[in-house]
Amino acid sequence: MKRSVVLLVVAYSRAARGSLRNVCRTHEESVVRRFGRVALLSETAFAAFQALRLRAKHGSDIQIERTEPFNEFEVLDEEVRVAAEAYENRETPSLPYATFAARNDHPDPDELREREL
Amino acid sequence: MSGQQSSATDDERDGSTGHPQTESSRGPVVVRTPDGALSGRALDVRGRTGADIDAERLVAAVRCGRDDSEDDTERAGAVDRSVGVACPDPGPAHEHVGLVESGMALRVRTALAAGARSRGLSAPQDEALASVRAELADLTVPEVDAAAARERLAGTESAVAAGRERVATIRGRIQAARDAGRETEDLREELRAAARELSEIETERAAAREALERAERRAREARDARERRRRLEDRAANLARAARSHLVDAVREEYATAVAAVPGPDRGSDPHTIESPFDADPVSAALAVGRVAQLRAPVVLAVDRFASADAAADWLDAPVVRV
Numbered sequence: 001m002k003r004s005v006v007l008l009v010v011a012y013s014r015a016a017r018g019s020l021r022n023v024c025r026t027h028e029e030s031v032v033r034r035f036g037r038v039a040l041l042s043e044t045a046f047a048a049f050q051a052l053r054l055r056a057k058h059g060s061d062i063q064i065e066r067t068e069p070f071n072e073f074e075v076l077d078e079e080v081r082v083a084a085e086a087y088e089n090r091e092t093p094s095l096p097y098a099t100f101a102a103r104n105d106h107p108d109p110d111e112l113r114e115r116e117l
Numbered sequence: 118m119s120g121q122q123s124s125a126t127d128d129e130r131d132g133s134t135g136h137p138q139t140e141s142s143r144g145p146v147v148v149r150t151p152d153g154a155l156s157g158r159a160l161d162v163r164g165r166t167g168a169d170i171d172a173e174r175l176v177a178a179v180r181c182g183r184d185d186s187e188d189d190t191e192r193a194g195a196v197d198r199s200v201g202v203a204c205p206d207p208g209p210a211h212e213h214v215g216l217v218e219s220g221m222a223l224r225v226r227t228a229l230a231a232g233a234r235s236r237g238l239s240a241p242q243d244e245a246l247a248s249v250r251a252e253l254a255d256l257t258v259p260e261v262d263a264a265a266a267r268e269r270l271a272g273t274e275s276a277v278a279a280g281r282e283r284v285a286t287i288r289g290r291i292q293a294a295r296d297a298g299r300e301t302e303d304l305r306e307e308l309r310a311a312a313r314e315l316s317e318i319e320t321e322r323a324a325a326r327e328a329l330e331r332a333e334r335r336a337r338e339a340r341d342a343r344e345r346r347r348r349l350e351d352r353a354a355n356l357a358r359a360a361r362s363h364l365v366d367a368v369r370e371e372y373a374t375a376v377a378a379v380p381g382p383d384r385g386s387d388p389h390t391i392e393s394p395f396d397a398d399p400v401s402a403a404l405a406v407g408r409v410a411q412l413r414a415p416v417v418l419a420v421d422r423f424a425s426a427d428a429a430a431d432w433l434d435a436p437v438v439r440v
Contacts, residue, residue: 012343014350037347060260060336061343 008065009051011037016054016061023050040067075117079107146415146436148175149201159430160415161439170200172419172440176216178202179414179438202415204436210235210410214403218419223399225406226365229372232410233364240360249353256346259339263332270329273322280315287311368409375405380432381422407433 011017017037024031024039030047032040041047043066055062072081083106087097098109107115147156152165162170179202207215213228287308294301365372376394379401397405400420407416412435419440423429426439 012340013347014354017347060258060262060339063336063340 005043005069006032006067007041007043007047007051008063008067009039009041009054010063010065011054011058011061012063013058013061016058019054019057020062023054080112083107145204146438147203148438149203158436159426159439160437161426163440170440172216172218172417174200175202175438175440176417179204179215179417180207180211202438204415205413207414208235208411210406210412211414211416214407214410214416215412215414216417216419217400217403217407219400221399221403223403223406225395225397225399225402226361228403228406229368229409230361230364232372232406233368235411236368236409237411238364238367240363242356242360242363246353246356246360249349249356253346253349253353256342256349258342258346259335261332261336261339263329263336266325266329266332270322270325273318273325276318277315277322280311280318284308284311284315371409372405375408376401378408379404379422381420404433407435410435412436 009020011020020037020039021034024034027046027050030041030044030050032042034040041051048064051062051064055064083101086104086106087100090100100106101108145156146158146160147154148160148162150162150165150170155162155165162175178200209231210228213223213231287304291301291304291308294304373394376397379397381401394405395402400422404422412433415436415438416429416433417438417440418426418429423432426437429439430437
């Protein structure tokens with residue numbers, strides 16, 4: 001099974017974006033997905049090599065991050081998942097979440113902002 | 118040569134400001150070769166010095182001799198002692214069609230837009246483009262390199278792991294000694310030392326983490342500036358594209374007529390079968406752009422399209438050096 005961990009490469013200049021596009025075209029096998037000036041590369045040393053080449057060429061115009069898969073069942077309390085589901089199924093579309101949460105005993109948005117994953 | 122030559126050229130250029138159409142296209146061109154100097158509006162240097170003059174060198178001499186001051190003449194000479202060119206400044210179009218040779222590549226629209234500019238045409242986007250470019254030039258984007266901070270942290274992470282392992286190993290040995298009823302004092306001293314060391318490494322790791330966090334925060338802030346710069350770059354590129362297309366439109370008809378009139382037996386395509394004049398072979402396209410453009414510096418011509426250098430100069434209405 002393909003691992004969902006990937007390298008995230010973001011270009012911050014036209015030149016860097018052009019190079020990123022070229023790398024993605026040349027090494028399709030290393031590209032999980034590309035959106036404009038952002039690419040998700042597979043978690044291989046070869047993909048990292050390509051990302052580092054881009055950084056060597058464009059310096060800080062290339063940002064490289066490593067992303068972790070998001071598992072809401074692992075990193076979140078159930079009440080947050082339930083609240084998201086419930087709020088998207090609310091009957092009054094104009095109802096702000098804060099009010100909705102207070103009425104239906106869902107977590108308060110300010111409290112959620114403080115809570116880390 | 119430079120003294121007299123340059124004053125003549127300066128006079129000519131002064132005149133050209135007043136009457137660009139007639140004066141500039143008849144600017145004096147002097148090609149200096151080991152055999153001597155040739156001067157005139159249509160020169161043929163073939164056979165002059167054999168292999169010493171090639172098209173690339175000659176066009177480089179035309180472009181780098183752009184200033185007629187003594188200094189630059191010296192420098193131009195330094196590039197290639199065997200060929201020197203004194204001529205008016207190459208304008209914006211010369212960069213694209215100043216050298217016409219078979220196998221050349223040409224971005225036709227870019228060249229044609231430069232040709233339109235060489236005739237003094239401008240685009241409505243010019244002002245906005247200049248202001249975006251000025252903004253870009255003024256924009257400073259801090260360079261943040263977090264690599265040193267990452268490297269420092271990576272080193273402490275592995276040192277902490279090694280230190281922990283060492284403490285655990287000593288503990289194991291103390292336990293084993295105790296079980297066997299042996300003396301443990303030396304081992305306990307070793308453990309204390311290892312624990313001290315581990316604590317130092319952990320302190321260093323905490324500092325390294327903090328330093329990396331700071332560097333990453335700075336990098337994030339710098340990215341805001343980079344993002345702004347990229348948007349300006351995109352805007353400049355869009356404006357440049359729009360300006361180019363405006364300029365191309367202004368001379369499109371003239372260019373199409375010129376393409377249809379390009380002479381020569383080795384034309385890549387029959388003008389009557391070409392869908393668009395922009396699909397003409399690069400040599401024909403370059404010649405047509407050259408005819409549309411106002412070229413003051415000589416066109417270096419390395420193709421057999423014209424009966425003579427004179428014919429080429431007449432057709433292009435520009436100085437020509439045939440190589």
